[in-house]
Amino acid sequence: MKIELTPIGIIHSPFRNPAGSPIQPSGAKGVKGSIEIFEEYRAGLRDLEGFSHIYLLYHFHPSTGYNLSVVPFMDTRPRGLFATRAPKRPNPIGLSIVRLDKVEDGRLYIQNVDVLDGTPLLDIKPFAPQFDAQQEVRAGWLEQITSNVAEAKSDERFK
């Protein structure tokens, strides 16, 4: 069984290269970008501006292949792929929560952008605390990591 997807827009950001990019939106605070939504989907943007934060689902487009064991950016030990956010995955779909500043003429103006310029957008979902906030969270290997995600940068390892 195969599932076929088509981009609904293109994400623009200051990042042209994986190396040196922030590894998560929390490492890209204040980084501005925009999303061009293709004309045929723009009617679906109504009411979106009321949300301060949105999920972006996108295609990790430079990614090909994957390893089920990876050394994450903030770690020195190999971890199971699904316990990481590494971009090379069996289904290379990225997930980021960004701040939404404005919607104008089919363009979304966003902040905290951690994705590469030219990334194909697949879906937008509103972020809502009543759905998405969680209590009593344990964050596995990430809890033992002392390096600061706000300062961690991508390198060439998932190229």
Add this chain to the structure above:
Amino acid sequence: MKIELTPIGIIHSPFRNPAGSPIQPSGAKGVKGSIEIFEEYRAGLRDLEGFSHIYLLYHFHPSTGYNLSVVPFMDTRPRGLFATRAPKRPNPIGLSIVRLDKVEDGRLYIQNVDVLDGTPLLDIKPFAPQFDAQQEVRAGWLEQITSNVAEAKSDERFK
């Protein structure tokens, strides 16, 4: 440009029909389910058990077609599709945060399951507060909704 995806597993839940199912994991507190990960991907599950919560990305498999304007389950007014979590979307990818109880023999035992039995799983990502918690959130039309998401149930509207 087309993107092709392949399921990495199958989600099992008590919900055989869209009508009557919870509309979000927050409406499915304590509902237990499991996920069978296909053999070839199981090595990627290492270290996952350390996380109490995980994102599931899955295919809204009964969904065909979409409308860019929908009346959400908890509302009476039409809203732009991308300002909702409605299942019929240009790219019908679902996103749920569930509680992870245990990983055993390639099977994930989960709670707060709001998806239909037999749903094809596309990806798993660890939920980590340092990436995913957000401050100063505005939740648009959802903030005006008085009905309780914990009690709201799906109906036939997106069948």
